[in-house]
Each structure stands twice: as structure tokens, then as C-alpha cells.
Amino acid sequence: MTAKRIVFAAATLAMALVAQGAQAQCPSSDPGCTEYTGGSTKTGFFRISVPSSWNGDLMIVNHGFDLDPTNINPHRACKKNNAPCVVDGDCAIVGDVCNEIDLFGFDEYLLPQGIAVAASTYSQTGWSVFASRKDLKAILKYMKKTPDLGAPARTFVSGFSMGGAVTLDWSIRANPKGTFGIAPLCPAAAGGLASWDAATDLRMAFDYTCSGVSGAFFAGAVDQSGDDAVYPTQTQIAIKFDACFGNLLGSPTPEDQARYDDWLSITGHTGSPLEAATLMGFATQGMYDTVQPKKKLSRKPIAYNPYGQVTYADPAFDAGVERFPEYPKGRKKLGKNYDPNYLKGKAAKVTYPIVSLANDDDYLTIPGMNQVIQSAWTAGGKDYTTAWVNGGGHCNFTEFEVNATVQSMLDWADTGTQPSAADIETACLALPGASAGDCDFDQAFTVQAFTDRVPARPDWPDAAK
Amino acid sequence: MPHRQWIAMTLCGIALAGWYVARQAAPSQQPLNETSPVVAAVTDRTPVAAKKAAPASGSRQKARRALEATPAYSEPPVANVDLEKLGMSRLELARDFVAAGDARQAIGAYREAVELYPSVETHGALGGIYFKLASPIEAAEQFRKALQLDPDHADLWIDLANAEQLKISVGRAWSAITKARQVEPGIEIVQTQSGLYERDASDPNFRTSKGSYTHRRIP
Numbered sequence: 001m002t003a004k005r006i007v008f009a010a011a012t013l014a015m016a017l018v019a020q021g022a023q024a025q026c027p028s029s030d031p032g033c034t035e036y037t038g039g040s041t042k043t044g045f046f047r048i049s050v051p052s053s054w055n056g057d058l059m060i061v062n063h064g065f066d067l068d069p070t071n072i073n074p075h076r077a078c079k080k081n082n083a084p085c086v087v088d089g090d091c092a093i094v095g096d097v098c099n100e101i102d103l104f105g106f107d108e109y110l111l112p113q114g115i116a117v118a119a120s121t122y123s124q125t126g127w128s129v130f131a132s133r134k135d136l137k138a139i140l141k142y143m144k145k146t147p148d149l150g151a152p153a154r155t156f157v158s159g160f161s162m163g164g165a166v167t168l169d170w171s172i173r174a175n176p177k178g179t180f181g182i183a184p185l186c187p188a189a190a191g192g193l194a195s196w197d198a199a200t201d202l203r204m205a206f207d208y209t210c211s212g213v214s215g216a217f218f219a220g221a222v223d224q225s226g227d228d229a230v231y232p233t234q235t236q237i238a239i240k241f242d243a244c245f246g247n248l249l250g251s252p253t254p255e256d257q258a259r260y261d262d263w264l265s266i267t268g269h270t271g272s273p274l275e276a277a278t279l280m281g282f283a284t285q286g287m288y289d290t291v292q293p294k295k296k297l298s299r300k301p302i303a304y305n306p307y308g309q310v311t312y313a314d315p316a317f318d319a320g321v322e323r324f325p326e327y328p329k330g331r332k333k334l335g336k337n338y339d340p341n342y343l344k345g346k347a348a349k350v351t352y353p354i355v356s357l358a359n360d361d362d363y364l365t366i367p368g369m370n371q372v373i374q375s376a377w378t379a380g381g382k383d384y385t386t387a388w389v390n391g392g393g394h395c396n397f398t399e400f401e402v403n404a405t406v407q408s409m410l411d412w413a414d415t416g417t418q419p420s421a422a423d424i425e426t427a428c429l430a431l432p433g434a435s436a437g438d439c440d441f442d443q444a445f446t447v448q449a450f451t452d453r454v455p456a457r458p459d460w461p462d463a464a465k
Numbered sequence: 466m467p468h469r470q471w472i473a474m475t476l477c478g479i480a481l482a483g484w485y486v487a488r489q490a491a492p493s494q495q496p497l498n499e500t501s502p503v504v505a506a507v508t509d510r511t512p513v514a515a516k517k518a519a520p521a522s523g524s525r526q527k528a529r530r531a532l533e534a535t536p537a538y539s540e541p542p543v544a545n546v547d548l549e550k551l552g553m554s555r556l557e558l559a560r561d562f563v564a565a566g567d568a569r570q571a572i573g574a575y576r577e578a579v580e581l582y583p584s585v586e587t588h589g590a591l592g593g594i595y596f597k598l599a600s601p602i603e604a605a606e607q608f609r610k611a612l613q614l615d616p617d618h619a620d621l622w623i624d625l626a627n628a629e630q631l632k633i634s635v636g637r638a639w640s641a642i643t644k645a646r647q648v649e650p651g652i653e654i655v656q657t658q659s660g661l662y663e664r665d666a667s668d669p670n671f672r673t674s675k676g677s678y679t680h681r682r683i684p
Binding site: 063064065066068088089102103104105160161162233234235237238239241242246248249250251271272274275277278280281359364391392393394395396397398399 | 563564565566567568569571572595597598599600601602603609613630631632633634635636637639640656657658659660661
């Protein structure tokens with residue numbers, strides 16, 4: 001046996017052991033708990049923190065958009081050799097990172113209540129809803145098969161941003177039996193088609209505004225389809241952005257500023273230039289990661305804005321933007337992953353509490369995305385409560401605001417009494433140590449339609465139109 | 466000495482002087498993830514072929530021409546080089562590039578500064594430029610490296626929190642803010658309207674002003 005084979009066999013054995021499950025160190029919020037880890041690259045890796053006096057409930061908390069494949073790794077294992085670790089310094093290879101599956105602080109207030117908390121890396125990067133419901137099911141399957149655990153009596157699901165989309169997808173496509181409530185937080189709530197059409201428009205607005213500017217050219221198709229797509233680094237994206245708009249590092253010239261003003265006018269972006277450059281990352285890197293992989297759209301195009309059927313608010317852009325009139329092959333699959341529709345299938349059977357939280361000026365998961373999912377919930381006859389928090393940025397919440405939202409959803413499941421947004425604010429202010437600044441809710445906010453920012457496509461679900 | 470030899474010696478002298486100036490003043494045009502030829506020459510790292518430089522201006526253009534004229538750094542490493550001084554000079558140059566709005570050159574110079582003299586200041590500065598360029602993954606990596614050198618640096622924990630926030634790793638951002646509070650009890654941290662963290666203006670160690678942003682106090 002060659003040395004290479006021995007190493008491979010050892011690595012395989014190690015991975016198999018990890019996949020079968022193992023106990024690891026508990027979070028500091030409950031040192032007496034039991035921590036289970038497991039999973040595989042097929043189902044994603046997970047951790048489950050089970051309190052010493054477990055009441056049978058489980059909260060799954062889902063992480064946000066992550067394009068780094070090395071994060072699909074076991075909990076507390078060095079990324080390069082899977083050696084056990086607690087901090088980066090434990091990893092023998094210089095520069096290696098100890099992978100941590102984050103519980104987003106949920107453990108701090110749920111473990112003391114006897115509720116177990118779990119999180120998954122998912123099996124896919126980026127727009128992970130192509131497989132995430134199976135990844136979450138792997139956690140439940142593991143618990144059911146583990147004699148010390150058993151299937152949870154009630155499962156609750158929550159998550160931030162992309163994790164909010166994973167939560168919504170779970171509520172739409174997973175069997176509702178066993179799930180007793182969801183709390184999507186700053187969710188990417190518009191579904192597959194509307195979300196990625198928004199990203200396509202951002203890129204097209206950039207190409208249109210920055211056409212002819214030296215150093216600002218993105219190669220490949222706007223929807224990153226085909227064989228010639230290029231995956232730029234985030235820094236390369238920012239350098240192109242800065243070449244056109246000049247506002248990331250220095251002061252923009254009048255020409256730079258005029259271009260940026262045009263781009264703002266077309267896209268409706270309300271955040272900072274730093275956030276605008278981040279958006280361009282989603283429109284290029286995120287798009288690539290959604291369109292190129294075989295297990296996602298397998299390079300099939302998705303750009304679709306037929307003239308006469310898709311009208312942009314900016315007349316000059318509407319007249320000059322590149323048009324994609326043919327119905328592309330990738331849209332059907334993208335539309336299923338995921339479709340904000342609570343009128344059919346498993347989604348129609350959902351009766352559990354839905355409590356969501358969003359910022360009133362989120363630059364990434366814009367308020368209009370929440371309008372889409374609210375329309376879907378209303379059409380499906382679901383009871384839901386949405387609370388808005390003042391602020392731009394993305395997922396710009398305090399721990400108090402998140403705690404109160406999640407707790408309100410749990411209380412609703414326990415008592416059957418639906419909380420209002422004002423009740424969530426009251427619950428926030430009642431948390432130990434909370435002040436008015438920690439519970440900065442916007443009770444007067446009225447959400448605008450998603451289509452105020454992104455023109456509808458003919459094949460969008462009704463909730464998004 | 467024959468006339469021709471004088472000319473040859475003079476040209477050699479000019480080339481050597483140019484090489485020295487280039488190493489002192491100009492970062493190389495390079496892929497963003499490679500060790501630069503300059504750093505390779507002085508730190509005995511694997512030499513890489515010198516790349517053709519982009520046009521520059523003034524004295525930097527001269528320095529760049531000289532850099533192009535030098536061989537592919539196959540010489541042995543230079544002994545007794547003050548790496549700290551060289552690293553700091555790269556840092557200064559990087560700041561000049563930032564002021565000039567030249568992001569690519571700035572990153573090149575910051576990276577050389579880190580490679581020549583890895584320190585809290587150089588890692589922190591490279592992390593800072595990555596953050597400004599909306600590259601939070603790279604920024605967080607640099608802030609973490611800086612924190613390995615000085616785990617009690619509250620401002621670096623705040624910087625890391627902001628990089629995590631931009632990465633949408635909200636939980637990790639909260640953890641970093643908690644660490645900032647642990648290493649500097651009594652620190653006043655506020656959150657901007659964009660959700661980024663900074664010291665409160667009333668804090669004696671307040672560093673920067675974010676203009677018209679409104680703030681809320683972080684518990």
C-alpha cells in the first residue's frame with residue numbers, strides 16, 4: 001500500500017467516524033449539556049446541543065449565504081485535515097482554521113429552557129435550497145436513530161438571511177408534521193426567480209452604467225451561464241466597482257458620481273457604496289454559484305426580461321438594457337428552488353405559527369422581499385406576524401430583538417395566542433438588561449411592493465407580482 | 466580602461482541603483498494571492514517571475530521601469546535587511562495608493578507589508594483595505610491573524626465584528642463584540658445605521674467619525 005493510499009484510507013475512516021456521529025464540547029451557555037456532531041458532505045455537517053434537562057423540543061437555526069466550500073466541514077474540526085480543535089491555534093497546519101458551526105447565540109436562551117439547538121452547514125454553498133430541506137432532515141434522522149436522543153417532540157426552525165430562505169423552503173416543501181413554528185429572520189423571502197432576477201438586473205445596470213469605463217468590465221454572460229463564465233474574487237469585483245464609481249477608497253470624480261447616481265436611480269439601492277459593492281458580489285459570485293454547479297442549474301441560463309413584458313422604471317435604462325426575450329432553460333428549476341406558494345402541496349397544510357423579523361431599510365434582503373412572502377402567507381390563509389426593526393445594513397438586529405422574536409414564536413406555539421408586532425417589542429423591552437435602544441422596532445412601517453424595485457417577469461409566482 | 470568598459474560599468478551601476486530604488490519604493494504588479502518578487506528577494510521565499518508592470522506616474526514610474534529591468538530575482542536573499550523598516554515603508558506607500566484611489570496597487574503594497582513584516586499594524590491595515598473593498602472574508606482572515614498577535618486589542622475585535630457582519634455571520638459578529646467588551650471592560654460601543662460597530666464618540670479611544678450616521682448603543 002502506498003503512503004498516499006494509507007493517508008486516503010485514514011482520512012476516509014476519520015470521515016466515516018465523523019459521519020456516524022460523535023460527542024463534542026458543549027457551548028459555554030450550558031456546560032452540562034451534551035453536544036452531538038455528525039453529517040457528511042452529502043447531507044452537510046451538523047451539531048446538536050442538547051440540554052441536560054431536555055424537554056424534547058428542538059430549534060434548528062440556519063446560517064446565511066456562504067460561498068466558502070471549506071465551511072462545509074465538521075464542527076470543531078480543522079478545515080485542512082479534520083483534526084479535532086477548539087480554536088484555530090489547535091490546528092497543526094499553519095494558517096488552518098478550526099471550523100465552528102454557529103448557533104447564533106440561540107443556545108444562550110434556549111438551552112436553559114430545556115430546548116435543544118441544532119445547526120447545519122448545509123451540503124451546498126450559496127443558494128442552498130436545492131438540497132437544504134434534506135440537510136435539515138438529516139439532523140432529525142440522526143436524532144431519531146440515536147438511542148440517547150430520539151426524535152424531537154416538536155421542531156422549530158429559524159435562520160438569518162439565506163437561512164431565512166432555508167427556513168421558508170422547509171415550511172413550503174417539508175412535511176409539516178413535527179414542525180411547530182418557524183421564525184425567518186431578515187429572510188431572502190422572494191423565492192428563486194424574483195431573487196435572482198433582482199441580481200441579474202443589478203449586474204445589467206452596472207454593465208449599462210459602466211460601459212466603456214476602463215477596468216470596469218465583467219466577462220461572461222450576465223447570468224453567469226455557459227462555459228465562458230468567470231468567477232471573480234470579491235476584491236476584483238470591488239476594484240471594478242471602484243473603477244467605475246470611484247467611491248470605495250477615494251473621492252469620486254464628477255463623472256464617477258454621475259455614473260453612480262444613474263446606477264442608484266436604476267437599482268433603487270438605498271445603502272452605502274460598500275453595500276453596493278457587496279451586492280455586486282451576489283450578482284456575480286452568488287449568481288455563478290447558483291447557475292454553474294451541476295447539482296444546481298448546471299450552467300443553464302436564467303436571464304429573462306422580454307421587451308414589452310418587462311418594463312424598467314428608468315426610461316433610458318429600459319430603452320438601452322440588454323434584452324433576453326427567449327424563455328431560458330434554467331428558470332423552471334430555479335422557480336422550484338424555491339417557490340413562495342402556500343396554496344398547494346405540503347405548504348397548504350401548514351398551520352403552525354410564523355413570526356418573521358426584518359429591517360425597514362435592509363439593502364440586501366430588501367423590505368419588498370418580505371412583502372412577497374407576506375402575500376404568499378395571506379393567499380395561503382396562514383396566520384403570521386412580521387416585526388420591523390429600524391435600520392439599514394443587513395440583519396441589523398440586536399440579540400434582544402432576535403431573542404424576543406424567537407421567544408414570541410415559541411410562546412405562540414405553547415399558548416395558541418398570536419403575538420402582534422407590538423407584543424414582540426414589549427417582550428423585547430421586558431428582557432433582562434434591555435433598553436429602548438436595544439429594542440428599536442418600527443411599528444409604523446409600511447412595506448412597499450417588491451415590484452417597485454424589480455420589474456416582474458411573466459413567469460413569477462403570483463405572490464411576487 | 467577602454468571606453469567601452471566604462472560604458473558597461475556605468476550601465477551596470479544604473480541597473481543596480483534602479484534595482485535598489487525599485488525594492489525600496491515600488492510594489493510589484495502581481496496576482497493578489499502570490500508572494501511578490503520583492504518580498505521573495507529579501508525574505509528567501511520562493512522567487513516568482515517578475516510580472517510586467519502597469520503604467521505609473523512620476524518617480525514611481527521610474528522605479529517601476531527599474532523593477533522591470535531587473536532579473537527575475539534569482540539572486541540570493543539580501544542579508545541584514547531591516548524588514549520592519551521595509552514593511553513600514555510599504556505600508557506608507559500603500560496609504561499613498563489608497564489616497565490616490567488605486568485599489569489594486571494599494572492591496573499589492575499592503576500584502577508586501579504583511580509579508581515583509583507580519584504585525585498587528587500590517588495585518589490590521591490589510592484587513593482594513595479588504596473591508597473597504599467589500600471583501601469581508603479576506604478582511605476577517607487578516608483581523609484574526611492580527612488578533613493572534615494581540616488578543617487584547619479591542620479595536621481589532623470591533624473590526625472583526627464588522628467583517629463578520631458584512632459576511633452575514635451575525636452570531637460571530639456578536640461574539641466578537643463580546644470579546645471586545647471582555648478585553649476592554651467599560652468600552653463604549655455603538656452601532657451605525659448600517660449595522661456596523663464602532664466606539665462611541667464619547668469613548669476616550671474613539672478613532673473615527675462616521676459623519677451623519679445615527680447610532681444606537683450596544684448592550
